[in-house]
Amino acid sequence: HHNIDKSLLAAGEVETRFGGGMVKKPMKLIFGDRATFEANGVSIPVGEIAIQTAKNWFRENMRFVDPDEHVKYQIEVQPGSSALTDIFRRGGRILEANDTSAAVGWAPMTKTERIVLSVEKYMNSKEFKKMFPESGEDIKVMGFRKDDELELIVSMAFVDRFIEDEKDYFEKKALILKEIRRFVEEKSGFEKFKVQLNTLDVPGRGLDGIYLTVLGTSADGADSGQVGRGNRVNGLISLNRPQCSEAAAGKNPVSHVGKIYNLLTHEIANEIYETVSGIREVYVWMLSKIGRPIDQPIVAAVQIIPDSSEPFDKISKEARRVVDYKLEDIEEFCMKLAHGKIPIC
Template sequence: MPQARVQRLQQPPIGEQPIEIVERKGLGHPDSICDAVMEEIARAINAEYQQRFGQVLHNNIDKGLLVAGRVRRRLGKGRVLQPMELVIGDRATYRVGRVRVPIKEIAVEAAKGWFRKSLRHVDPNRHVRYRVVLAEGSDELADIFRREGVREANDTSAAVGYAPLSETEQMVLWVERYLNSPGFKAAFPETGEDVKVMGIRADRALTMMVAMPLLCKAITSEAAYFRKKAEVMEALRQALPPSPGLDTIELVLNALDREGRGLGGMYLSLLGTSAEDADSGQVGRGNRVNGVIPLNRPVGGEAAAGKNPVSHIGKIYTVLSHRMADQIFRRVEGVREVYVWLVGQIGRPVDQPWAAVQLIQAADAEDEQITQGCRLVIDQELNRLTDFCVELTEGKYPVC
């Protein structure tokens, strides 16, 4: 395995560049739901494989679609007319010898469990229908799991991770997590979980456009809606963490609202998610594995959620590249910003990717010292890849 190539970038870190755009799709966004549910299903199926056979078997639960339902909303009330539908795909191992694995049953129960614990107003039995279209995998890909030695990659794929998060990225991430935190929901139970934050930074001025529905059953008049909206905005302003790199932060909440237009001028929800009737969701359209959608950064093309954690390098390298970047930033003195690239070839051992590092370093940093430090981190992380895959299987690293 050749040593990782290390390249110096002649540019300022992203936070010092004049324009930065960052998005975060929150817990109840239909795309985020798809990512989270497919990952939950994959973990449940992998746990079943390990319990029955002592290892993860061929599976990729990384194709999912949440089809929006239909509801009727009125001030102070509402009802579901047509449930949402969750389509669960792609491939799984249903049988080993004479032992059958109840894949469909596991998938549906895992999905229901996620809805039950994550979305307060969604009844997983009444508000969601489930269609499982998981099929057996190909013989060649399934055979990877029967081969001796280090697991081989089941795809040719590339990934890139970076560190650290910029101040804008941290702020966008913080806002969504704050608005969906247990403390905030206890203080403002009238708010739904479908939070979306778009941050635009121009020099040292940040504008964050936030979308978050209020629950129609808790809002009895237009005046009550706009009064509660103002309270939410003030609570958010007061809670914003210090931001030394920013001069101003402007907040916009539910920009489509218009007073005097009744239901057409208010962002109301019955179940707390726009998947109830306004927006469908799909795996891979949501956040990157570090929790944001960074439009100014290079990103890989893989959706990590639901892929198997021991041979699908689209998942392994996507998460690992961010971990490597974080380790380099923390451990190698003089690194201001770093990007780690990993490329794997189908059929090659997963611990033998092509690797490269791009970085921005301090003016007084030692080139050779940084190069050696970066390569040491890459080598150490690849040498413990088996342990990393175990941690990934156990859900230690978030993927959405």
């Protein structure tokens, strides 16, 4: 049992400089909430596991963050309540839900959603980092469509060790912006689009007028972060879509429906859209009840917007079949979650 989904990354303090700055105070990663520290007489080193997992993530995803030097760790995890941990002692192939929670997933992504996600993934790809080593991992892409015109506002941390002076910054920024525009023109499907990068920048103000970091993330000296405040499980924050309020990261993958249903609704929606003809858009809603087996939600509703090419009775019947199949297969789905085979962002 574990629900370590109340974690906070507190920003550190840095001094940015052209040619490379310094970290004056490391970031702090605080782990909070509940976990099992002993099972069947075996002690579980929860704190060590959490810290090592975080260090591995930093090494794999942040090129310039040394997880031993640039991050401090604070464990505020306590044993779980007897009622919730008893869910595991009760056993059974399918565990009972440890919360009453609702989730919603949908498909397909719009053209705007697809290009927003694609731009961020491309800018954080190995290919892009090889071309532009000065580009940091801290990237935000805001997309806005009006009629048939797309506007993208991109924020990207630059790494100061690769920037010689203000002139060099703006020259490299121009090259990166050109590459983003090329990618959008090739991949988006929009004939009219506008892309802007780091719009707070002001030439002539030196370090104060540009977006520089030491480690490639604004968390090194500016912005803190918290579980649940970032992207949803599909990698986006779509303001015109219904959203689940649960944070998926940190929750256990076998009984916490705040994680399971959050991801399962999206998987079911995508499966319905891809396998059932006649659908323009589909939403899947699920509601659990604490203490009830997770394969038996009290609500599993499908909202379909048809394209009028198929009889609705046929569409409805096939959609129900997908939902039933996915719920019957929920044990395998949970195991994929447990082994990290399904990304949660």
